[in-house]
Amino acid sequence: MELKQEMARSLLKTSSLSVRTKLLHQTGLSLYNTSHGFHEEEVKKKLEQFPGGSIDLQKEDSGIGILTLNNPSKMNAFSGVMILQLLEKVIELENWTEGKGLIVHGAKNTFSSGSDLNAVKALGTPEDGMTLCMFMQNTLTRFMRLPLISVALVQGRALGGGAEFTTACDFRLMTPESEIRFVHKEMGIIPSWGGATRLVEIIGSRQALKVLSGALKLDSKKALNIGMVDEVLQSSDETECLEEAQEWLKQFIKGPPEVIRALKKSVSSGKELCFEDALQNERDLLGTVWGGPANKEAIARRRKFDT
Incomplete structure (x- = not known):
C-alpha cells in the first residue's frame, strides 16, 4: 500500500507543471502588479474619465466570436472606456468554454487608428505612459494566450496601437485597399502595447526594425510579401470581407x-x-x-x- 502511495506521489510530482507553465495558463494572470509600481484600480479610475465608443462581442453558435472595435467617428480609436471594455471582453472570452475562434475587426470598414488623442494628451506624464503601457501589455498578453484561434481582419487602416493589436492575434487578414502602419516614431514614442516584441516574432528583427524605424506604410501586397499577413481577401466590402474571414477561419477550427x-x-x-x-x-x-x-x-x- 505504501509503495503504491509513493508511486502516486512520484507520478504527481513528475506531472506537475513548472511555475512558469502554470503562470502561462493561469486565468486572470497579470504581467505586472504592485511590486512593479502598477496599481490597476488607479489606472481604471483614470481611464473611466475618457468615454466614447465601445468594444462589442458577439459569440456565434459555430464557436467563432466577433470582437468589434466600435468608435467610427474617430476611426475606432481606443478611448479610455474602450480600453477598460477590452479587458472585460478578454475575461469573458477566457470563460467561454465553447469558443474555438475569434475575429477582431473595426466598425464601418476600418480597423483602428490607435489611442484616442484626447486621452493621450491628458495622460501626458511618463508615469501615466508607463501605467497605461503596463495595463495594455497585461490585457493583450491575456488576449494572446486565449485558447482561441484568433484573426485580425484589417479593413481600412490599422495605425499605431491598432497595428499593435493586430500582432496579438494568431493570424492577420487584409482587404485589398487596407494598410497597417506603426506610426509611433512620428508621434515621438515607441510601441508600448507589446507590438514591437510581437512584431519581431512575426517578421524577424531586421524587417521589424525597418517597419518601425521607417514608419512604413504596409499595403496588403507588401504586408503579404514580408509575412505580416497570411492572406489578402477578395472583397473590401464590410459585410463580405467578414464572411470571407469567417470561412477562412473555419478551416482551422473544425472539431470539438x-x-x-x-x-x-x-x-x-x-x-x-x-x-x-x-x-x-x-x-x-x-x-x-x-x-x-x-x-x-x-x-x-x-x-x-x-x-
Missing part, C-alpha cells in the same frame, strides 16, 4: 472545442516556454483529450472504415 483549445494552448507553450517545460505542458494537455469523446469517436470511425 476541447481539441482546438488544447492545440492553441500547446502552441502558446511552445512559443513562450523553454523546451522542456513546453514538452511537459504538451504531455499534460494530451491528458485532457486522450481517451476523451472526440478521441474515442475518431477511433471508432477508423475501425469502421478498416473492417
Whole structure:
C-alpha cells in the first residue's frame, strides 16, 4: 500500500507543471502588479474619465466570436472606456468554454487608428505612459494566450496601437485597399502595447526594425510579401470581407472545442516556454483529450472504415 502511495506521489510530482507553465495558463494572470509600481484600480479610475465608443462581442453558435472595435467617428480609436471594455471582453472570452475562434475587426470598414488623442494628451506624464503601457501589455498578453484561434481582419487602416493589436492575434487578414502602419516614431514614442516584441516574432528583427524605424506604410501586397499577413481577401466590402474571414477561419477550427483549445494552448507553450517545460505542458494537455469523446469517436470511425 505504501509503495503504491509513493508511486502516486512520484507520478504527481513528475506531472506537475513548472511555475512558469502554470503562470502561462493561469486565468486572470497579470504581467505586472504592485511590486512593479502598477496599481490597476488607479489606472481604471483614470481611464473611466475618457468615454466614447465601445468594444462589442458577439459569440456565434459555430464557436467563432466577433470582437468589434466600435468608435467610427474617430476611426475606432481606443478611448479610455474602450480600453477598460477590452479587458472585460478578454475575461469573458477566457470563460467561454465553447469558443474555438475569434475575429477582431473595426466598425464601418476600418480597423483602428490607435489611442484616442484626447486621452493621450491628458495622460501626458511618463508615469501615466508607463501605467497605461503596463495595463495594455497585461490585457493583450491575456488576449494572446486565449485558447482561441484568433484573426485580425484589417479593413481600412490599422495605425499605431491598432497595428499593435493586430500582432496579438494568431493570424492577420487584409482587404485589398487596407494598410497597417506603426506610426509611433512620428508621434515621438515607441510601441508600448507589446507590438514591437510581437512584431519581431512575426517578421524577424531586421524587417521589424525597418517597419518601425521607417514608419512604413504596409499595403496588403507588401504586408503579404514580408509575412505580416497570411492572406489578402477578395472583397473590401464590410459585410463580405467578414464572411470571407469567417470561412477562412473555419478551416482551422473544425472539431470539438476541447481539441482546438488544447492545440492553441500547446502552441502558446511552445512559443513562450523553454523546451522542456513546453514538452511537459504538451504531455499534460494530451491528458485532457486522450481517451476523451472526440478521441474515442475518431477511433471508432477508423475501425469502421478498416473492417
